[in-house]
Amino acid sequence: QQQVKQSPQSLIVQKGGISIINCAYENTAFDYFPWYQQFPGKGPALLIAIRPDVSEKKEGRFTISFNKSAKQFSLHIMDSQPGDSATYFCAASSWANNLFFGTGTRLTVIP
Amino acid sequence: EPEVTQTPSHQVTQMGQEVILRCVPISNHLYFYWYRQILGQKVEFLVSFYNNEISEKSEIFDDQFSVERPDGSNFTLKIRSTKLEDSAMYFCASSVSLLAGSEQFFGPGTRLTVL
Numbered sequence: 001q002q003q004v005k006q007s008p009q010s011l012i013v014q015k016g017g018i019s020i021i022n023c024a025y026e027n028t029a030f031d032y033f034p035w036y037q038q039f040p041g042k043g044p045a046l047l048i049a050i051r052p053d054v055s056e057k058k059e060g061r062f063t064i065s066f067n068k069s070a071k072q073f074s075l076h077i078m079d080s081q082p083g084d085s086a087t088y089f090c091a092a093s094s095w096a097n098n099l100f101f102g103t104g105t106r107l108t109v110i111p
Numbered sequence: 112e113p114e115v116t117q118t119p120s121h122q123v124t125q126m127g128q129e130v131i132l133r134c135v136p137i138s139n140h141l142y143f144y145w146y147r148q149i150l151g152q153k154v155e156f157l158v159s160f161y162n163n164e165i166s167e168k169s170e171i172f173d174d175q176f177s178v179e180r181p182d183g184s185n186f187t188l189k190i191r192s193t194k195l196e197d198s199a200m201y202f203c204a205s206s207v208s209l210l211a212g213s214e215q216f217f218g219p220g221t222r223l224t225v226l
Contacts, residue, residue, distance in 0.1 A: 032212045043115070043202050043217030044154060051212065089154060096167050097142070097209050101154040 002027055004092050006102025013109050019077040021105045023090035026071065030092040034099070035064065035075045038087045047088070048075070080109045113137045115218035117203050123224045124193055132188045132221045134203030143186045144204040144215060145178065147171070154202065160186065161209060193225045 005024045013019045023033075034049035050057045050064040050073065057064045063076040077084055090102040116135045124130050136143050145157040159166040160178050177189045186205075190197055200222050204215040 034214075036217075041219070043204075043219050045217065046214050049212070049214075091154075093212075095210065096159070097206065097213055097215070098144070098156045098159055098167050098169075099146070099154075099215065100156065103153045 002100045004090060004100050004102040006090050006105060008105060009103065010106045011108070013077075013080045013107065015080065015082060015109055015111050017080050017109075019075075019080045019084070019107055019109070021075045021088055021090070021107075022072065023074065023102050024070075024072045025092050027092070027094070027100075028071070029094040030100075031095070032093045032097075033064070033066065033073050034091050034093075035062075036089045036091060036101075038089065038104075044089060077107075080107075082109045082111050085109050113216075115203055115205055115216050117201075117218040117221050119221060120219070121222045121224070123226065126195055126225055127192050130190050130193055130223060132190075132201050132203075132223070134186045134188075134218055135184050136186055136203065136205030137216055138184075140205035140207055140216070142166070142206045142209045142213070143178075143180070144206075145188045146202045146204065146217075147199040148202065148220075149199045157188070159209070166209065190223075193223075195225050198223055198225045 035047045036044035037047045038044045061078045066073045091099040143160045148154045158168040158172045175191045200220045202220045203218045206213040206215045
C-alpha cells in the first residue's frame with residue numbers, strides 16, 4: 001500500500017532531449033508528491049513537488065504531470081543537460097510527512 | 112545556506128558492535144528523520160522524531176534501533192548490535208513542520224559498513 005513504483009531504472013538521453021520518468025502509487029491517502037535529485041556521494045535534494053489538486057507544475061525545465069485518477073505522476077526534464085545526470089527519486093507522503101520513495105532512475109545525459 | 116550535517120561520513124564496524132550515527136539538523140527545524148539506502152536500492156524511511164519523542168517509525172526500526180536528541184543541536188541514531196544487513200547509507204533529514212509538503216532537507220549521509 002505504501003509502495004511507490006518508478007520506471008525506468010535507467011535512462012540515457014542526448015543533450016537537448018526530453019527525459020521522462022514515471023511513478024505510480026496505490027495509497028490514496030498520499031497528498032504530496034516530491035521529486036528528489038541525488039548526485040553521487042550526496043543526499044537527496046528536493047527538485048520539484050506537487051499536490052494532487054493540480055495536474056501539472058512547471059519550474060524551469062522541470063515539469064511534474066499528475067494524474068489523480070490513474071494514481072500516476074511523472075517528471076519531464078526539457079532540454080536535458082549533462083549536468084542533469086543524476087539519480088532521480090519520486091516520493092509520496094501523507095499527513096505524517098514520512099516519505100516513501102520510488103526505486104530511483106539513473107539518468108545519463110550524453111553531450 | 113543552512114544545511115544538515117552528518118558524522119562520520121563512513122563508519123566501519125564489526126557485526127554485533129554498537130554504532131552511533133550523528134546528525135546536526137538545520138537550526139530552526141523541529142522535525143527530524145532517519146532514512147537508509149541499501150546500495151543500489153531505494154531510500155527507506157526509518158523514523159521521525161519531534162519534541163523528544165518518536166512520531167512515526169517503520170517496520171525496519173526494530174528494538175535494535177534508537178534515536179535521541181541529546182542536546183539542542185545533535186540528533187543521533189544508535190544501532191545496538193549491528194548486523195551485516197545494516198550495511199547501508201544512512202541519511203538524516205529535518206523539516207520545519209511535520210505536515211505533508213514541508214520540505215525535508217537531507218544530509219550527505221553516513222555510509223555504514225558492517226563486517
